[in-house]
Amino acid sequence: MDRSLAEGALFTDQYQLTMAQLYWQQGLHERPARFEHFFRRYPDYGRHQAGYCIAAGHAWFGEWARTVRFGEPELAALRSHRTPEGHRVFDDGFLDWLAEVGGFDALDITAVPEGRVVHANVPMTVVEGPLALAQIIETPLLNQLNFQTLIATKASRVRQAARGGSVLEFGMRRAADQGANAASRASLVGGADFSSAVGVSHLVGFPPRGTHAHALVQVYMALGEGELGAFRAYAHAYPDETLLLVDTIDTLGVGVPNAITVFDEVRASGHEPVGIRLDSGDLAHLAVLSSQQLDEAGYPDARIVLSSGLDELAIWQIRNQVRDEAPTYGMDAESVIDRLVYGVGTKMATSDGDPNLDGVYKLVAVQDESASWQPAIKVSDTPAKVVNPGRKRVVRVYGQRGKAVADVLAHADEDLAAPLHVNHHATPGISRTITRISEVEDLLEPMARDGIDQHEAILAARERRDADLARLDPGVLRLVNPHVYHVSLSDRIATMKADLVAEARASNGS
Template identity: 40%
Template sequence: MRTSPLLTDLYQLTMLAGYFEEKMADKHAVFDLYFRTHPFGGGYAVFAGLEPALTALEGLRFLPEEIAWLRSLKLFKPDFLHFLEDFRFRGDITAPPEGSLVFAHEPLMSVEGKLAEVQLVETLLLNIINFQTLVATKAARICHAAKDASVVEFGLRRAQGPDGGLSASRAACIGGVLGTSNLLAGMTFGLPVYGTHAHSWVQSFSDELSAFRAYAAAFPDSTVLLVDTYDTLKSGLPNAITVARELREKGQALRGIRLDSGDLAWLSRKARQMLDEAGLPDVAIFASNDLDEHVISSIRAENGRVDVYGAGTRLSTAAGEGGGALGGVYKLVWLDGEPRMKITADIAKTTLPGKKRVFRAVGPEGEWVQDLICLHDEALPESGLVYDPTNPLHHRHLPGGIELVDLHRQVMRKGQPVFRKESLQEMAGRCRKEMALLPEGCLRFINPHKYKVSISESLKELRCSMIRSRAGEREY
């Protein structure tokens, strides 16, 4: 599906017009896309949204009707509008693979090319990467809480519009969910689709048992019955057990029952007991109702017997403390052969200048030690001092005997994608594998261990020297 270049903020085009007027549009520039704070108060994020972002960039061009609408605003000169008629993104991009674990302050994407091109795509890239990374991270947290149980994404009806629903389904699968209730996502991304029936199905019949029988007759090989329309333990479960026995007599099987209200830990224990006593140990228990990692953790802590969790609203909207938005930013770090940086009174918001590379320090046993951000052309340190990216006074020693693994790869060259496309299942597998390699404590939901991200001494010195050179322009 085409993405319009008008999916941007007005100031992107006014800056672009200014660059054009000042004969700066063709200057060589590099921007870094990164975030400063881990979402949900956690210890990591899951990178997602790269492939749709690159697809959008590959086809980015202004249609005649879009140029005509811009002309109607009476903001832009005719020669600039003519320039937009031939606009294409022809830049280069490096990034980690989707499903990779990423951390605050390190570039998720480095975007390089003509200033006009790499500036215009800021809003578009942030829109795609911020949301999908946020949802993939939420999904990974929920799946981690579920442990051996499965998670299915049920959030379309509460998602942020049609595109938000589709993007949330994609990102959630990268984070580890088994499938989705979203049929369009199932077709678009080749995902397994799941669902039961609504309470309205039961209410549409004269009694609950008749509703269950009719649904089982329609879908004898995939029936999951919603058992809480009237009374879960006194009505829903007994009627579901009756239907399960009737299906078994026909050589078929009830797939599961779903709990959607009440005390899910207690109800799932009682449901498991009733199903087992009825000789139905293979009937799975599904649970839904505003589930997130904290609710699921509490269900498990109380010995709940849920086999599949249906995560909806709080997954597709990335709800929860520290959620809602990733807070990714897109900053100029290189222009016309020179490093550039933003300097503010808040050192945490002072950007890291220059073209950079991101490495993971891996120990002799394959364990993750920390990540390291270096200048693109510096000799890689094998040991020595490295520094906190938010406070140059804080440093630590990079241990010896490590291997520095480059986390980025080139994914776009001259405006064309240049990487092997992966399935969402491959991306999800990468996410699972990397979460298992995180140092102990980083996966905690409360006060997680902080995985170290440092900058090299050369990068620290460059930043400090640029701050010193600008000191006369700032007042305190």
């Protein structure tokens, strides 16, 4: 099966194409329009919640948008579509137009750069250009950017809980089919240092990481050579990467002692072992006692990789338990914590607890016949679903302490300075004044589509992530019940929105 047809320009919903054809029929297909992509709420994992998200997926989406084309295979597929009555769905003239435009090059896409902190109800991607093309690209944009942002956010929280400890991503086996590649990449953006996924790691320039499974030990046990034989075979094959899984039989009674025996042999051969992995049991307790055994054997720098169902709360609890338990065994808690590496699998690759980001893509403005931009409104009985209309600046306002205090949607030509009166993004009548401002930063930048180096893109995203997280208040960063970050409208945008809502309801007799 050739999957390229499903993953190229036709990687969209049918209604996007039928709407695009309607625009073509009405002569509106090349009318400039503006759509904004944002998410309505932060991930809520049940016992814990996110107070921010990490933008991700832009470098991959940019390459996709640059390379896909409405070529003959795509046009042939669309020619074959029939209504229930047997009539063709798509007109030859519309398909000729698609062939002429080729792809999505005519669209101007700006975005909050990958790796940056993004907040609910703030446009993180903006698409301007021909209405029909901007409509068709909605589905792939939401698919790629929503998912990677979701996973990068989870990875950022895991890294936050690890407090500087190394994080490895192990989630490919239980991720969503080919979405595993996107999950691994997003994890690298959001917080993982390395991934076990071979192909995508190679593609983005980060060496894959991994140890061995219980199956290796089981094979040698079944053949009569035991766990020690398995460890020796692994160390012989990989003397500079000897990291041994020690919980197949008895972690403390057999596994760690066998690993130490092999470590001595590795060291005698002129190499230095890496450490052990714990994949079951009370990981904090076993980490303390394994660390004690390793120290006594002369391996104070050996790493201890923890795996098995980890997420941000589990890591937080493990670290706290080590701090409580290590002193009872005469161990320095921080020395134990410093050697820990966190292998996070299913719960990061699937965003366990909240498996989708509530990201939407809404029309906010369109040009009229005189080439003047007209704001577009969507009215709803749910205030949070009423669109914030018009072409807007998206800015981040910092207070006197250098911390971010609000993201503000303002008119495109509006200057912002203290004292700044702002309004709640969704609920009329709620407002406040920001009296002290140290910086006002525009967040949207042109999204790269040419010459993207995926490795450099991830490195740059990590720098942005760390810089933005350092400028968030600790309350917003809380793993549980985070403080609400302010998202606001300027007076001009709030007034325009209220007027458009009133006009829409009046014209509809509401």
